[in-house]
Amino acid sequence: MSKVEEIKSLFFKLLSVNGISGFEEPMIKTLMEELEPLCDEVYQTPRGNVIGVQHGTDPDAPKVALAAHTDQVGFIVFSIDERGFLRFRKIGGSVTGSIQGHQMKVHGKKGPVMGVAGIKPGHMTKPSEANTIPPIEQLYIDVGALSREEAYEMGIEVGTPITWNTGPAELANNFVATAAADDRAGLTAIITVAKNLKDKPIPASVYYIGTVEEEIGLRGAEVALFDLDVDMAVAIDTCPSGYQPDVKPVDIVYEVGKGPALQVAEMSRSTRISSRVPREWIAETAEKHDLPYQRGIMYGGTDASAMQQTKTGVPAVPFSIPRRYSHSPVELLSLDDLYHLTEILTHGLSELDSSFKFLRV
Numbered sequence: 001m002s003k004v005e006e007i008k009s010l011f012f013k014l015l016s017v018n019g020i021s022g023f024e025e026p027m028i029k030t031l032m033e034e035l036e037p038l039c040d041e042v043y044q045t046p047r048g049n050v051i052g053v054q055h056g057t058d059p060d061a062p063k064v065a066l067a068a069h070t071d072q073v074g075f076i077v078f079s080i081d082e083r084g085f086l087r088f089r090k091i092g093g094s095v096t097g098s099i100q101g102h103q104m105k106v107h108g109k110k111g112p113v114m115g116v117a118g119i120k121p122g123h124m125t126k127p128s129e130a131n132t133i134p135p136i137e138q139l140y141i142d143v144g145a146l147s148r149e150e151a152y153e154m155g156i157e158v159g160t161p162i163t164w165n166t167g168p169a170e171l172a173n174n175f176v177a178t179a180a181a182d183d184r185a186g187l188t189a190i191i192t193v194a195k196n197l198k199d200k201p202i203p204a205s206v207y208y209i210g211t212v213e214e215e216i217g218l219r220g221a222e223v224a225l226f227d228l229d230v231d232m233a234v235a236i237d238t239c240p241s242g243y244q245p246d247v248k249p250v251d252i253v254y255e256v257g258k259g260p261a262l263q264v265a266e267m268s269r270s271t272r273i274s275s276r277v278p279r280e281w282i283a284e285t286a287e288k289h290d291l292p293y294q295r296g297i298m299y300g301g302t303d304a305s306a307m308q309q310t311k312t313g314v315p316a317v318p319f320s321i322p323r324r325y326s327h328s329p330v331e332l333l334s335l336d337d338l339y340h341l342t343e344i345l346t347h348g349l350s351e352l353d354s355s356f357k358f359l360r361v
């Protein structure tokens, strides 16, 4: 199996595991199972973060954290009406335009329940409504229940998590479109790097971290490094890309398939600048090995900005896989970008030693 095929098979396995923010136990369990044969130790913290450690051969060599988040955007049951229809709200920034008319999986106490997000009949839609999307408060999910009591009996209650029910679609050019590419792709990356480095003793120590609740405010990453002796960190995540008909390249520089995205800055409510030392370490590694990458500025925030503010400050950089159609059921990325990201990090970590300088001046 080629390395890209191996990455695809791991990615698809992780995509079959559901877990919206705060309900990530299935993903936490799967991540621990994947890391256990690859690491010297693997543990979870009570907050839910997963930590896997590969100890390096030189205690004076850098200690580096690779983090990816275990949650995905989705929805949660907000109320159940007397006819058994579920009213729901978003967890994270799910796109409102990609809800109605989609299949949904409701993760009830008795196991998953299939549902569909209902939509007004086309025949009844007024011209004034045809080009608008109703607000989330007006949307509903139909699980076939005829009453609130029947929904309860099916194991559904207020607070039950919901995900889109979509499997990955394989497109041309090694592109894959799927719900939860964000951040099953990042988890695939950290496990792949751990595999690459397993039988290859290197001076540096590597911490493979699954962080909880990124999509609702970088919650796990804020505390993930607290107990760890880490010199620098890389947050591996997806980022929005341009080069789709409704996004101008001038507005987003990243293009799917042109290499992983090395972020100089993140722009959300406030601007966060990535740390120069890990950023240039990644850029120099990619250039030295002739591996593609794109340098730019992303919309949104990542775990890197939270990890930067841990303890007395940890230098951190977001290194991302560009994807179209963010936070929809068809997030589209290139398996080649994912592969190149893992190759750059594997080389970079292998070549780190005690001569590495962390000071910027």
Ligand SMILES: [Zn+2]
Residues within 6 Å of the ligand: 069, 182, 183, 214, 237, 238
């Ligand atoms: Zn993400």
